[in-house]
Amino acid sequence: MSSANSDTPTRILESTLALLEAPGGKLPTMSDIAKAAGVSRQAVYLHYPSRTDVLIAATRYQDQMLDMDTALAPSRTAANGRERLDAFVTAWCNHVPKIHGVARAIMALTSTDAEAKAAWDIRMTDLREGCAAAVAALARDGTLPDSMDQAKATDLLWALLSIRNWENLTQTCGWEQSRYAMTIRAMAVATLTQDTGPLTDALACPEPPA
Amino acid sequence: MSSANSDTPTRILESTLALLEAPGGKLPTMSDIAKAAGVSRQAVYLHYPSRTDVLIAATRYQDQMLDMDTALAPSRTAANGRERLDAFVTAWCNHVPKIHGVARAIMALTSTDAEAKAAWDIRMTDLREGCAAAVAALARDGTLPDSMDQAKATDLLWALLSIRNWENLTQTCGWEQSRYAMTIRAMAVATLTQDTGPLTDALACPEPPA
DNA sequence: CTGTCAATTGACACTGTGTCAAGCTGGAAG
DNA sequence: CTTCCAGCTTGACACAGTGTCAATTGACAG
Structure with a gap:
């Protein structure tokens, strides 16, 4: 206000x-x-x-205020692919609740309004680029599963991070934000790295309100 | 016609x-x-x-025509939890493209129309029950990861199977339906079972158009 | 022939978007 | 002080779409 x-x-x-x-x-x-x-x-x-x-315009104004670029800095300076993925997923997951109100409105318009759809697609393309960068870092380290090419890994990560998934888990299922963020991060790691070991540990996360 | x-x-x-x-x-x-x-x-x-x-009404009419119950029969008669999960996920994944046109319309209305939202919620609750049943079968077998209670596993599976994810992967990313179905199935298995072994194999799936 | 039911025609109120024209106002420039 | 003008207001309008209403048609059954 x-x-x-x-x-x-x-x-x-x-x-x-x-x-x-x-x-x-x-x-x-x-x-x-x-x-x-x-x-x-x-x-x-x-x-x-x-x-x-x-x-x-409100969306763009909010983008300016929230300064996502700064929030993504840790991701860009990560030492290895796995850390980059972690940092990127965490940053995005914690960004989603801030933009959700606006995002919901734009998403609602996309079904009838071509201009809104275009604006939304741009946003989604930006997210996709972040995903691609994280995946590329994993690929450089050779930690991407053999069966998973970069394009597919990027698609999967992008879909996993979708705002609809955030809505479903936190709004509809009532998950705490922290539980959402940790679970999604764990799923991203489990799916995008050939981390044979503690998948189960990685998916552990705070029970209801810890 | x-x-x-x-x-x-x-x-x-x-x-x-x-x-x-x-x-x-x-x-x-x-x-x-x-x-x-x-x-x-x-x-x-x-x-x-x-x-x-x-x-x-059109949605209900289509439900009648498509007879989802029959499609889910193999899932209900599965020998163990893992097979039940497989069958359920596969049946649902192949169901989604058939209902997508209708689902998209109802989803578009949910933002403005309470009645549409209620109808959509019922549909989603039905899906959720199927997820819960599959998860319960896994729990009976004891193959659910230790860190994952049934409620959380159900939430996760339900979110994974959301129509929005289907839209994102097949419409926006251009995946073949078969690739979508196999990948989602593999992710469900990887996330919901403490299957330590061939996660990588499970995620393998046909490259572009095979 | 008469009722009745399904459908048609044409009108209307209402909400919301987007456009237009005329008028008001306060502050800067002359 | 006057003039001007940018920014805003008021009030009207056209248009699309939803939902309602009343009068009419047409076919068919009894």
């Missing part, structure tokens, strides 16, 4: 983010957004050509 | 299914549905109170 002293376009984005992160998050209408920003409906159109554009 | 000689309500459902399974599947409007069924828009309302109800 740092929405008092900014200029109108920014205030609109901040209000939109607040709406999207609200608990019973319906897709806000233009009127909702305008009201939340303390501005007339037309004022919103004065700055953003359509609702989709507002939502996409 | 067996839509010539049925009664109107059925013809509406069949036309709706055809629209949902069409390649560039947008969410059909009531006019679309009426036109496809060769009937006036109001005639649709004469049989179904809302668009959501048409879609849900």
Whole structure:
């Protein structure tokens, strides 16, 4: 709610983010957004050509605020593939809850709105590149299972990290965020490395609320 | 397209299914549905109170036609937990592409329509029960990893089998259906059994188009 | 012929998006 | 001080889509 002293376009984005992160998050209408920003409906159109554009701009604004690049730094400087995978998966898993409100809105639009779909695809491509980099590091170390080429490993990791999986496990199944993160990390390791040993140990993780 | 000689309500459902399974599947409007069924828009309302109800009824109609219960029979008669898991996962994986058109529509509605959400939740609960049964069979055999209680194993399997994962891997990543099915099956086995041995072998699967 | 049922036609209210035109206002520039 | 103008407001409109209603048609059974 740092929405008092900014200029109108920014205030609109901040209000939109607040709406999207609200608990019973319906897709806000233009009127909702305008009201939340303390501005007339037309004022919103004065700055953003359509609702989709507002939502996409809000996403970008949030990206700026959250600074994912910094969060990924440990992953890029990891000593080996396994550590890189660990760091990347952990960083992403902890990023998801922060962007979920916004992501849910964009995902909802993708079924009807081509522009939203394009914006979403870009985001997913970015994630995919991170996955590919982690997989490439594993490949360099030779720790990728023999049967798994890099493309397939990247696809699998990307699918594993999907926001829908986060939704299913934490929202629908009620998992703690920490349990989600540790389990996904363990599955990534188990699936993408020929780590014969303590698969079982790796999948161990805090029971309900530890 | 067996839509010539049925009664109107059925013809509406069949036309709706055809629209949902069409390649560039947008969410059909009531006019679309009426036109496809060769009937006036109001005639649709004469049989179904809302668009959501048409879609849900179409889902149920398709369920009847596809007879998932029969497809799951091998899973129920499996000799041990591992075989049951295999059979269940395989049956579900091969079921997903058949229901995807319909599922996508219902999923799209869940964000705005409570009734659609309820219908979807029921479907997901059914899937979850199948997962729980397979997991229970593993538990009876004692082949569940020590660190994994039945509830967690069920959650994980359920998430793994989600339609979104199928979409991501086959639609977005372009995997062949067979590759999808074999990989998911292997991941399920690797994650849910303390199968120390040939994890790598299990994850092997046909390269691109074999 | 008469009822009845299914379907049709055409109208309407409502919500939401996006567009347009005219008016208001406060502050900077002359 | 006046003028100007950018930013915002108000209020109207067209359009698409949902869902409702009423009057009408047409066929078929009794």
